[in-house]
Amino acid sequence: MEIQLWRNILCPYELAVRELVVKFEHLIDEHHRHDMYSPIESVSGRVKSVSSILEKMQRKSIPLERMEEEVEDIAGVRIICQFEEDIETVASIIAGRQDMQIKSEKDYLKHIKQSGYRSYHLIIYYTVETLEGPKRLQAEIQIRTMAMNFWATIEHSLQYKYKGDMPPHVTDRLSKAADAIISLDQEMSAVRSEIMDAQNSSLMQSNIVRDILTCIENLYKVTSQREVMKIQDEFLRIYATKDFEQLQRFHRQLDIIAEGYHVQAV
Numbered sequence: 227m228e229i230q231l232w233r234n235i236l237c238p239y240e241l242a243v244r245e246l247v248v249k250f251e252h253l254i255d256e257h258h259r260h261d262m263y264s265p266i267e268s269v270s271g272r273v274k275s276v277s278s279i280l281e282k283m284q285r286k287s288i289p290l291e292r293m294e295e296e297v298e299d300i301a302g303v304r305i306i307c308q309f310e311e312d313i314e315t316v317a318s319i320i321a322g323r324q325d326m327q328i329k330s331e332k333d334y335l336k337h338i339k340q341s342g343y344r345s346y347h348l349i350i351y352y353t354v355e356t357l358e359g360p361k362r363l364q365a366e367i368q369i370r371t372m373a374m375n376f377w378a379t380i381e382h383s384l385q386y387k388y389k390g391d392m393p394p395h396v397t398d399r400l401s402k403a404a405d406a407i408i409s410l411d412q413e414m415s416a417v418r419s420e421i422m423d424a425q426n427s428s429l430m431q432s433n434i435v436r437d438i439l440t441c442i443e444n445l446y447k448v449t450s451q452r453e454v455m456k457i458q459d460e461f462l463r464i465y466a467t468k469d470f471e472q473l474q475r476f477h478r479q480l481d482i483i484a485e486g487y488h489v490q491a492v
């Protein structure tokens with residue numbers, strides 16, 4: 227196939243990956259804006275390289291005309307979670323969306339691969355708008371924890387280095403590392419609620435500080451500098467006490483002052 231034709235075929239997949247990444251990043255933002263813990267820590271995406279597509283077609287004897295149906299991961303999105311429990315939450319968020327239809331799932335958490343690979347995969351149908359009209363395509367979403375991702379990334383580079391002929395001592399080390407990753411995820415899950423509490427308070431505090439500063443900035447435009455300086459000094463005094471409840475009270479009072487001046491607090 228000519229390079230130009232490949233570009234045309236892959237173009238909608240590039241759009242799909244970009245849109246999907248934006249949508250998942252937006253989900254993270256929405257959680258944070260509502261002072262909520264986000265089950266998604268980060269998201270990335272890629273379009274499979276032509277050589278990798280060709281390699282898969284050769285390995286699975288897929289004819290060129292069946293490529294788009296049978297190579298399901300031309301568009302790939304990877305969602306990284308902090309805790310194993312988050313993976314299920316993310317999968318159910320995806321299942322509830324109107325713009326993504328789940329075609330199939332592969333649960334390598336319940337059925338760990340021989341290599342030690344753990345991850346949860348979904349193949350979805352997703353529609354993008356192109357010059358020729360809507361195009362429904364497939365995309366693979368891999369959902370895994372940071373620890374699983376660490377292992378998979380290292381193992382993937384070693385697979386590439388040894389090209390399917392990994393020496394037994396490396397396989398053995400990887401297998402031990404995979405066991406250590408399982409223990410690490412379990413340990414993290416055990417202290418999940420403490421970690422989440424800590425992260426939530428820090429998120430709430432930074433959101434409140436952001437709102438207060440925006441409000442002070444807006445008040446500058448409508449009231450005297452002296453008054454705003456007084457508010458600012460009071461904020462700095464309370465901030466220095468590290469007393470979160472006082473900061474919340476100050477935030478509420480500032481909201482009332484801002485309302486009096488018809489200034490939006492956020």
Ligand code: 0O2
Binds near residue numbers: 278282
């Ligand atoms: P890329 O794009 O470089 O990541 P397969 O026969 O495994 O190639 P299939 O049936 O589509 O293909 O299956 P699967 O198992 O869902 O795997 C698709 C992707 O999962 C792989 O993409 C990897 O990203 C990841 N994966 C699967 N198994 C392993 C594994 O043992 N180790 C690591 N590190 N990753 C794995 P590709 O095709 O490798 O390409």
